[in-house]
Structures are given as C-alpha cells and as structure tokens.
Amino acid sequence: MSDDNVQIILFRLTHIEETLAAIHSEVKRTNGRVSALEIENAKWAGEARAKHMQRMILTTVLSGSLLAVIVWFVQSAIR
Secondary structure (H helix, E strand, O other), X not given: OOHHHHHHHHHHHHHHHHHHHXXXXXXXXXXXXXXXXXXXXXXXXXXXXXXXXXXXXXXXXXXXXXXHHHHHHHHHHHO
C-alpha cells in the first residue's frame, strides 16, 4: 500500500469521525425533544386519569344522593 493510499484512508476516516460526531450531537438533541414529548404525554395521560376518577366519584355521589332522595320521598309518601 502506497503512502497516497494511506493518506486517502486517513482522510476518509477523519471525515467519517466528523460525520459520526455530528450525527451523535443531533441524536442527543432529538432524544431530548422526544423525552420532553414523552413527559408531556404522560402529564396529559395523568390528567385524563384524574378527570376520569373525579367523574366516577361525582357520578357515584350524585347517584347515591338521588337514590337517598327517592327513598326519602317514597318513605314520606307511605307514612
């Protein structure tokens, strides 16, 4: 292998290293954005679960209250 071939190989390796470094920095930036999106998505999912739980509790309380009113009305009508 001649010196020219070695120099070409070394030049190409240097170019590959620079390209890999650029790719690595872009991957780190992209991962940061993806992580932020995942956190935001988890936040929205948590809020949706909390709202669902609140709706379930409210429905249970209102149903129980309505049932109590109906029972009271029926008992009052019977007496």
